Amino acid sequence: MRPKVFLAKQVPSEVEAYIAQYCDYRKWDREEEIPRHQLLEELSDADGLLISGGSIDQELLDHAPKLKIVSNVSVGYNNFDTAAMKARDVMGTHTPGVLDETVADTAFGLILAAARRIPELDAYVKAGNWKKGSDERNFGVDVHHAKLGIIGMGRIGEAIARRAKFGFSMDVMYYNRSRKEDAEQKLGVVYRSLQELLQESDFVVLMTPLTPETNRLIGREELALMKKTAIFINTSRGQTVDEEALIEALEKGSIRGAGLDVFEQEPVDPDNKLLKMPNVVTLPHIGSATHQTRFDMAMLAANNLVKGVQGEVPPNLVAELRR
Numbered sequence: 001m002r003p004k005v006f007l008a009k010q011v012p013s014e015v016e017a018y019i020a021q022y023c024d025y026r027k028w029d030r031e032e033e034i035p036r037h038q039l040l041e042e043l044s045d046a047d048g049l050l051i052s053g054g055s056i057d058q059e060l061l062d063h064a065p066k067l068k069i070v071s072n073v074s075v076g077y078n079n080f081d082t083a084a085m086k087a088r089d090v091m092g093t094h095t096p097g098v099l100d101e102t103v104a105d106t107a108f109g110l111i112l113a114a115a116r117r118i119p120e121l122d123a124y125v126k127a128g129n130w131k132k133g134s135d136e137r138n139f140g141v142d143v144h145h146a147k148l149g150i151i152g153m154g155r156i157g158e159a160i161a162r163r164a165k166f167g168f169s170m171d172v173m174y175y176n177r178s179r180k181e182d183a184e185q186k187l188g189v190v191y192r193s194l195q196e197l198l199q200e201s202d203f204v205v206l207m208t209p210l211t212p213e214t215n216r217l218i219g220r221e222e223l224a225l226m227k228k229t230a231i232f233i234n235t236s237r238g239q240t241v242d243e244e245a246l247i248e249a250l251e252k253g254s255i256r257g258a259g260l261d262v263f264e265q266e267p268v269d270p271d272n273k274l275l276k277m278p279n280v281v282t283l284p285h286i287g288s289a290t291h292q293t294r295f296d297m298a299m300l301a302a303n304n305l306v307k308g309v310q311g312e313v314p315p316n317l318v319a320e321l322r323r
């Protein structure tokens, strides 16, 4: 009998055709997220689930007695309750690697946009406010040769470091729980404690996964350590930062600015104070969102899904669920 899978996220037609070769499938065919109760109903006979971001917890597992695999179309898997999945012997996969360069481009876009105030000055020009040749009030700060601190020097962190080091001649430092000597040698980056990194950096980029340990990793104390001239970039998850503390730091001017692809609540509340600040550049969580990269992520997730329902160990099983 062919395995049954449910696609809770829209995928390109080529990816759907690939899944159809191996599985019977039903799919959620709308852009908005599938309502939870509907997802739970769909899982009553499913062997596999392809999803992006919905909570994979005990309740969902209880509604999915045949489930063998959940394939996330994202590299982050903070939506997985890995303990509950392990207890039920349900595999969980993600999409590492294929999005590294694209997310690094986004992080770098935020660095440049915040440093040179590109969205703010774009609005200024379009509003007809450009009245004289060169106005010092529009000046920004240099990115090239500045000091960049990367918190979370993983796959994406390294791609950011390469751009910084070889494209912009920046001094790059990083903080992880463990040192990465290969990256130090290959990229010429230096290890710092979190405290040292925050004190020394002109730009701080947060690129860790969201875990119980990184939840609000950057709070009041950490922001207070940063230079008054520093720019803070978050391309990880909104919950890795205490957003209230960030707002406070920006309001007090204890850091220069921020570039944010992610927020505590997504979509972000239109009344969120961060959206009113000219020195904050915001994006709607589009780190990996190019046509090619989203296609590659969907294909990788489909491949993980098919392998899993066929009883094989999929290539991108998350670390906590490896035997």
Ligand SMILES: NC(=O)C1=CN([C@@H]2O[C@H](COP(=O)(O)OP(=O)(O)OC[C@H]3O[C@@H](n4cnc5c(N)ncnc54)[C@H](OP(=O)(O)O)[C@@H]3O)[C@@H](O)[C@H]2O)C=CC1
Pocket: 075, 076, 077, 096, 097, 099, 103, 151, 152, 153, 154, 155, 156, 157, 175, 176, 177, 178, 179, 207, 208, 209, 210, 211, 213, 214, 235, 236, 237, 261, 262, 285, 286, 287, 288
């Ligand atoms: N904005 C967006 O659209 C996107 C966001 N992301 C986010 O980026 C995250 C990182 O992705 P990726 O680079 O592939 O992941 P990796 O696992 O390759 O890298 C994560 C890095 O974070 C470090 N890290 C983990 N926990 C801690 C901690 N407690 N303190 C300090 N460092 C820590 C790890 O080092 P060590 O284990 O030594 O601590 C590792 O070097 C994803 O999990 C996702 O949340 C990813 C893609 C797109």
Ligand SMILES: O=C(O)C(=O)[C@@H](O)[C@H](O)[C@H](O)CO
Pocket: 052, 053, 073, 074, 075, 076, 077, 099, 287, 288, 289
């Ligand atoms: O991969 C991740 O962890 C991401 O944050 C993004 O690439 C995803 O696109 C996002 O989860 C929406 O699918």
